[in-house]
Amino acid sequence: MYLSNYHSHCDFCDGRAPMEAFVQAAVDAGFRGYGISSHSPLPFDAPCAMSAGRVGEYLAGIERLKREYAGRIELYAGMEIDYINEEHGPSTTYFQELPLDYRIGAVHYVTHPSSGRLMDIDGKEERFRSALAEIFDGDLEGLVDAYYDASERMIARGGFDFIAHLDKVAMNAERVNPSITGTRHYRDRLMAYLEEIAARGLMIEINTKAYPALGILFPRQEYLKRVLELQIPVIVNSDAHFPLAINEGRREALEILRATGFRHVTCLEAGAWTRIYLDN
Ligand SMILES: [Zn+2]
Ligand SMILES: [Zn+2]
Numbered sequence: 001m002y003l004s005n006y007h008s009h010c011d012f013c014d015g016r017a018p019m020e021a022f023v024q025a026a027v028d029a030g031f032r033g034y035g036i037s038s039h040s041p042l043p044f045d046a047p048c049a050m051s052a053g054r055v056g057e058y059l060a061g062i063e064r065l066k067r068e069y070a071g072r073i074e075l076y077a078g079m080e081i082d083y084i085n086e087e088h089g090p091s092t093t094y095f096q097e098l099p100l101d102y103r104i105g106a107v108h109y110v111t112h113p114s115s116g117r118l119m120d121i122d123g124k125e126e127r128f129r130s131a132l133a134e135i136f137d138g139d140l141e142g143l144v145d146a147y148y149d150a151s152e153r154m155i156a157r158g159g160f161d162f163i164a165h166l167d168k169v170a171m172n173a174e175r176v177n178p179s180i181t182g183t184r185h186y187r188d189r190l191m192a193y194l195e196e197i198a199a200r201g202l203m204i205e206i207n208t209k210a211y212p213a214l215g216i217l218f219p220r221q222e223y224l225k226r227v228l229e230l231q232i233p234v235i236v237n238s239d240a241h242f243p244l245a246i247n248e249g250r251r252e253a254l255e256i257l258r259a260t261g262f263r264h265v266t267c268l269e270a271g272a273w274t275r276i277y278l279d280n
Pocket of ligand 1: 106108164
């Protein structure tokens with residue numbers, strides 16, 4: 001199996017080990033390529049994000065590892081960049097000028113359309129529930145709409161290589177209302193988003209982070225048929241926060257992709273996004 005991962009955290013953000021521990025785990029497991037993609041600095045204090053003052057050290061650390069591990073694994077400097085608004089996102093000058101090998105576009109923070117307050121859609125259920133009550137006045141459908149609105153604005157601006165966990169909001173939203181993703185409204189929004197992604201020629205990841213615990217991928221398995229029909233290139237990533245998790249869910253995700261009819265996934269080879277055929 002061709003082993004690679006381009007969505008991975010480390011102790012520059014909320015990852016639980018130094019970047020070298022992830023790289024060593026990847027070498028030990030026989031990975032061909034590995035990218036580190038800490039959470040980008042944010043325009044407000046957040047414990048999950050890298051501080052702007054450490055970005056230079058982060059990039060220098062990856063460069064040092066590239067030299068040390070040359071010939072054993074292809075290493076890449078990435079960043080999971082939050083789209084917050086027009087002033088802060090993957091397309092903004094600051095992120096475009098960073099010497100990164102690739103950029104991931106992600107939405108974790110959603111703006112309430114009238115108050116302008118930001119809500120984190122990721123993380124623990126209790127925190128999600130209290131933020132939903134406080135910031136969105138309990139309006140779950142409003143939050144889901146604001147999430148897909150932000151996602152659509154992000155892809156309209158571009159500036160990234162692929163989209164992270166495109167339906168991440170579903171995880172916590174379903175904990176509040178298990179039938180939300182089964183509604184016509186939700187499905188229409190998700191499908192419209194996929195069509196927009198395809199129309200713009202963008203790539204997405206198949207994020208396996210929740211697979212071991214919840215048996216779900218981002219995007220959900222049920223949408224993969226449409227992803228295939230729309231010919232959206234897919235990159236399988238573990239979004240690992242622990243070195244032991246770098247390969248979690250990969251084999252299962254590849255089996256699901258194969259069973260759905262996918263013939264290839266996309267990986268970085270010598271710095272270029274390249275099709276890798278699943279029968280290899
Ligand atoms: Zn993320
Ligand atoms: Zn991540």
